[in-house]
Amino acid sequence: MKNRVLAFLIMALLSMFLAGGCSDKEDKVAEETISRIDFPSELHKTYGEYVKADARILVPDAIKGEKIHKVKAALIDMDVELIKNKTEEYTQNQFEQFQILEQKDYQGITVYDHEYVDREDGGFSITYSENQNSILYFPKDMTFVLSAFRLANDPDYNGDLFQNREEFPFASRQDAFVNIKKYLEEIGVKIGEDYRCYYLDYETMEQEEKKYDADAGLGKKVWSESDNAYYFAINQEVESIPVYVPLFGIYNEDIDYNAPIQIMYKDSGIGFIQTGNLYETEETEEYVNVIDIGEIFNSINEKYSMLISEEVVTVTQMKLCWIPNHDSDELILAWSIRGALSSGTEVQMFYDAQTGKELIGVSL
Numbered sequence: 001m002k003n004r005v006l007a008f009l010i011m012a013l014l015s016m017f018l019a020g021g022c023s024d025k026e027d028k029v030a031e032e033t034i035s036r037i038d039f040p041s042e043l044h045k046t047y048g049e050y051v052k053a054d055a056r057i058l059v060p061d062a063i064k065g066e067k068i069h070k071v072k073a074a075l076i077d078m079d080v081e082l083i084k085n086k087t088e089e090y091t092q093n094q095f096e097q098f099q100i101l102e103q104k105d106y107q108g109i110t111v112y113d114h115e116y117v118d119r120e121d122g123g124f125s126i127t128y129s130e131n132q133n134s135i136l137y138f139p140k141d142m143t144f145v146l147s148a149f150r151l152a153n154d155p156d157y158n159g160d161l162f163q164n165r166e167e168f169p170f171a172s173r174q175d176a177f178v179n180i181k182k183y184l185e186e187i188g189v190k191i192g193e194d195y196r197c198y199y200l201d202y203e204t205m206e207q208e209e210k211k212y213d214a215d216a217g218l219g220k221k222v223w224s225e226s227d228n229a230y231y232f233a234i235n236q237e238v239e240s241i242p243v244y245v246p247l248f249g250i251y252n253e254d255i256d257y258n259a260p261i262q263i264m265y266k267d268s269g270i271g272f273i274q275t276g277n278l279y280e281t282e283e284t285e286e287y288v289n290v291i292d293i294g295e296i297f298n299s300i301n302e303k304y305s306m307l308i309s310e311e312v313v314t315v316t317q318m319k320l321c322w323i324p325n326h327d328s329d330e331l332i333l334a335w336s337i338r339g340a341l342s343s344g345t346e347v348q349m350f351y352d353a354q355t356g357k358e359l360i361g362v363s364l
Helices: 004-032 080-091 142-148 173-186 202-212 293-305
Strands: 042-047 049-056 068-075 096-104 110-117 121-129 132-138 197-200 228-233 261-266 270-275 279-288 313-323 330-343 346-352
Touching: 004 110, 042 293, 049 228, 049 293, 080 110, 080 121, 080 132, 080 173, 080 270, 132 279, 173 228, 173 261, 173 270, 197 202, 228 346, 293 313, 293 346
Parallel strands: 049 313
Antiparallel strands: 042 049, 068 279, 096 110, 110 121, 121 132, 132 270, 197 228, 228 261, 261 270, 313 330, 330 346
């Protein structure tokens, strides 16, 4: 009887050891199958009848050869009083409460809008609901700046005129960014070190505003050095990958005009703020399994093969980004894809980097 019990115990221990070994082996195999970020910097290839790749592949250097963690995200809590106080500090301005509005959005969700005015009739607002938030600081003179400085992708675009300029005496570009980053962190918004910066010198703005408002005659009367400013377009980042933020679920063009954080910095401090949804993020222990880039192009070819038009699309840029998910708290790792049809029409597409499926946003 004792021998039988001893044999049973030995068999049980052996089974547990083998099971553990199999589990460890399975975990190791599963880990080895997780893809690492390994894409060329350029791609020149034809895929099927309808897609040609002549593209730059934009992937942050910091993640090349690495595995990417899955990421959870939630809208930051909008502490109205804190945001107001910090904005007053960094703009060197004072705001008085104008009104608090409660309205329903297109989904019937209540949106709270705290509106303020400053001493010169400029506006400041903090808006939030369970599925959106934003901050807008719009001084009275900002109308003139946006008439002179135009980032929209249309014939009036002139952003190229405000790049690669000398830095202004009141602060270096980097010092201005450091102050902006500090402001954002103090209101609960984390960003990385990546940004795009435009140098808004008053002489160029004066010339451009006169061109734009030549007939109206409603332009700024006097431009001076006090109007010089840096204009920053910023995305939040996770693992050095930018977070692309749709507007109400609509995938607008992935350009600086639609950047989720836009801030102007002048000699007096922050001179303009416009944000879309702002998130707090958390990396999980799981990894994203990124599919081969060729599968993305095959999906694009299949899409265009089903259209009546015989046009060919040439992809000119692919950029890795995160996109908020409407159905869960997990960000989607995606490719932001830009290109043009053979007719010359520009196109933009977003594809899930893990499934290869096109992301089309929501329909209002």
